[in-house]
Amino acid sequence: MPIHQIKRGPWAPVSTVLLVGILAVLVNPCSTARGQGGPAVSTHTDEFREAPGFIVLADRRMFAVMAFLNAAGYDDEPNAREMPALRVKVRQMVAANLKQHPQKLASWRQLYSGWKKAHIMLPRYQEYALSLTQDYPFQPADSIPLKQLREFHRVLNDFWQAARLDEIWQAIRPDYLSELRSYSLESLQSGVDAVWAYLHMTRSDTFTFVIVPNPLCQSRSAQAISRSAMYYIVDGPLVGRGFNSHEYLHSIVDPIVKAGLARQKRKLDQYFRASNGKTIYYGTLPNFTAECLIHALTPRLALQHNNSPERQEAAKREIDGLMNAGYLLVRSFYERLSAFESSRLPFDQFVPQLLDEIPAYRP
Structure with missing residues (x-):
């Protein structure tokens, strides 16, 4: 369930063909969640857009879960920046409606505080939202990812009524529909094709991509959630509205890294241990290694589109920031990816060689 904070540098290409996970600065866990999930398409036919292999969805489940979290104490916003206007607007509308229910609000805040102490982070809530039926009243449509959240749908339905979320949804619905229109459906397939062309590989999945704008979470965050044939990409505020290569690359790179890691595990573990306290939430060496590799891949992928000296320098500055x-x-x-680009070696065959060539860690 990777959730990432994405920092777009000035070098990022204008073309929507190239993808938005570029030069990300990740802050949270990076293992793609899997399951069956609830329905991917809303019964409200004007709340999604479709193209072959792609759905862009204004997701009422995600809206409800995020509205609850914001009311209950989820105030995260990176670098003390101001929250985007739509998130502020929804928070204010919910707060006004809940003035009549101070005891309920207090209990919900206490509930969320307990979940926070249990280190349940944003990725788990977004994963949870996609396990529900599409509309109020919400019911589980899949196994719930955490036992602490198994009865959350009952709380969420009570919150929907108390906060009058039906009224709020209708009020801000045009903003969500505007989010849907900001994606160029025509460019999404080109984004997928660009990934596989760069990797010198033939596409091996048959995913339908479901892209879910989430304007109520922290800025520049994104998450991939794989559920059966659906590959959800949840895009937060200030994430470019193209196809998100960084999130998609997890489905390809994670298993390749895991398969090739054993021979160099001891050496790479020194890097992982040295990162402790800087890149938190990764938990395992395979997750950390794959994340570093995807961070290296996304700017290299973008530079295939525009390799100007200015963009090369901007990419290097971003690499410095990631380090x-x-x-x-x-x-x-x-x-070392430059050597891969000049070869015709498939990426899955190149990775073991790449890991072999990494020097021993030196502080």
Whole structure:
């Protein structure tokens, strides 16, 4: 269930063909969640857009879960920046409606505080939202990812009524529909094709991509959630509205790294241990290694579209920032990918060689 904070540098290409996971600065866990999930398409036919292999969805489940979290104490916003206007608007509308229910609000805040102490982070809530039926009253449509959330749908339905979310949804619905229109359906397939062309591989999945704008979470965050044949990509505020290569790459890179890691595990573990306290929430060496590799891949992928000196320098500055943030393998990966690009070796065959070439960690 990767959730990422994405920092778009000035080098990012204007073309929507190239993808938005570019030069991300991740802050949360990075293992793609899997399951069956609830229905991907809303019964409200004007609340989604479709193209072959793609759905862009104004998701009422995600709206309800995020409205609850914002009311209950979810105030996260990176670098102390101001929350986007739509998130502020919804928070204010919910707060006004809940003035008549102070005891309920207090209990919900206490509930969320307990979940926070249990280290239940935003990715789990977004994963949970997609396990529900599409509309109020919400019911589980899939196994619930955490036992602490198994009865959350009952709380969520009570919250929907108390906060009058039906009225709020109708009021802000035009904003969500505007989010849907901001995606160019024509460019999404080109984004997928660009990933596989760069990797020198033939596409091996048959996903339908379900893209869910989530304007009520922290800025520049994104998450991939794989559920059966559906590959959900949840895009937060200030994430470019193209196809998100970074999130998609997890479905390809994670298993390749896991398969090729054993021979160099001891060496790479030194990098992982040194990152402790900087890149939190990763938990395992495979997750950390894959994340560093994807961070190296996304700017290299973008530079295939525009390789100007200015964009190269901007990418290098971003790599410096990632190194400072604890992604200690990213520079070695980034520099060695140039050799991969000049070869015709498939990426899954290149990765073991890449891991072999990483030097021993030196502080």
